[in-house]
Amino acid sequence: MSIEFKNVDYIYAPGTPFQTQGLTNISFKIRSGSFVAIAGHTGSGKSTLMQHFDGLLLPSKGSVTIADKSITSNTSSKSLKEIRKKVGLVFQFPESQLFEETVLKDVMFGPLNFGFSEQKAKEQAIQWIRKVGLSEQVMNKSPFELSGGQMRRVAIAGVMAYEPDILCLDEPAAGLDPEGQKQMFDIFKNYQREGHTVILISHNMDDISQYADDMLVLEHGHLIKHASPKEVFSDPDWLKKHFLDEPATSKFARKLEKGGFQFSEMPLTVDSLVNEITTKLKSKGGNE
Numbered sequence: 522m523s524i525e526f527k528n529v530d531y532i533y534a535p536g537t538p539f540q541t542q543g544l545t546n547i548s549f550k551i552r553s554g555s556f557v558a559i560a561g562h563t564g565s566g567k568s569t570l571m572q573h574f575d576g577l578l579l580p581s582k583g584s585v586t587i588a589d590k591s592i593t594s595n596t597s598s599k600s601l602k603e604i605r606k607k608v609g610l611v612f613q614f615p616e617s618q619l620f621e622e623t624v625l626k627d628v629m630f631g632p633l634n635f636g637f638s639e640q641k642a643k644e645q646a647i648q649w650i651r652k653v654g655l656s657e658q659v660m661n662k663s664p665f666e667l668s669g670g671q672m673r674r675v676a677i678a679g680v681m682a683y684e685p686d687i688l689c690l691d692e693p694a695a696g697l698d699p700e701g702q703k704q705m706f707d708i709f710k711n712y713q714r715e716g717h718t719v720i721l722i723s724h725n726m727d728d729i730s731q732y733a734d735d736m737l738v739l740e741h742g743h744l745i746k747h748a749s750p751k752e753v754f755s756d757p758d759w760l761k762k763h764f765l766d767e768p769a770t771s772k773f774a775r776k777l778e779k780g781g782f783q784f785s786e787m788p789l790t791v792d793s794l795v796n797e798i799t800t801k802l803k804s805k806g807g808n809e
């Protein structure tokens with residue numbers, strides 16, 4: 522299922538002293554079945570953009586089209602419910618939104634809310650509890666008895682259990698250990714392989730370079746780049762200008778090595794990476 526933005530502006534608290542321009546004139550198209558990363562510094566508009574994918578925020582100007590359904594500032598709540606069944610949003614630290622008595626009930630909540638029968642909702646919940654790497658033994662426990670990492674999985678299973686065509690995740694691996702993070706991303710990559718569209722907000726360039734097909738980069742509410750990670754990461758001048766302080770570790774560096782560069786020290790920051798690339802380019806006569 523595709524997503525298209527046409528000239529979208531979003532203004533928070535219009536006409537008040539708190540008025541803030543969240544997004545300005547955003548246009549792009551996300552291909553159905555792709556894995557897209559949204560990157561950008563804090564406050565650049567990533568969460569504001571994501572909340573337009575299921576109509577949680579309606580554009581102040583312009584339009585958002587999800588498959589063949591258009592969302593504008595006038596879209597009815599009935600149409601929005603249809604869209605929300607197709608677009609699952611997982612916010613940062615989603616475990617803070619768990620509320621049911623048991624894990625099973627919590628994961629069943631989404632499917633039941635979108636019209637699945639009790640039986641089907643239960644089957645979906647059990648399947649997704651397993652798929653996110655939890656044992657069936659947790660099903661009858663209170664979510665609040667679980668570890669932080671397990672609670673995160675329960676919350677994510679709660680969205681995946683109604684199998685939205687588009688899955689949007691805001692920093693889903695934040696705070697998890699490296700093994701837990703990898704498992705989480707493998708689950709999302711498999712979800713894409715099953716034919717779904719996955720959209721991920723991330724500050725982590727390693728994850729983006731490893732998993733995403735395309736990147737949207739925001740700055741001060743403007744879309745400043747829509748390209749593959751390879752294109753973005755092979756433009757040192759652009760990286761230096763926009764991502765100077767973002768951390769880059771060995772996997773990210775290895776991706777760049779494939780473009781012909783070698784790196785000596787790991788981990789690297791983009792700053793040191795860019796210096797290294799610039800030095801190498803100079804020594805090669807600037808032809809690469």
Ligand SMILES: Nc1ncnc2c1ncn2[C@@H]1O[C@H](COP(=O)(O)OP(=O)(O)OP(=O)(O)O)[C@@H](O)[C@H]1O
Pocket residue numbers: 533534541542543561562563564565566567568569570
């Ligand atoms: N509820 C709100 N009311 C007013 N302004 C807001 C609100 N939420 C966000 N903003 C403003 O909109 C702009 C974009 O914020 P947004 O949260 O979308 O950025 P972000 O890239 O997701 O940041 P972060 O990486 O910190 O989550 C910022 O200037 C922010 O202060």
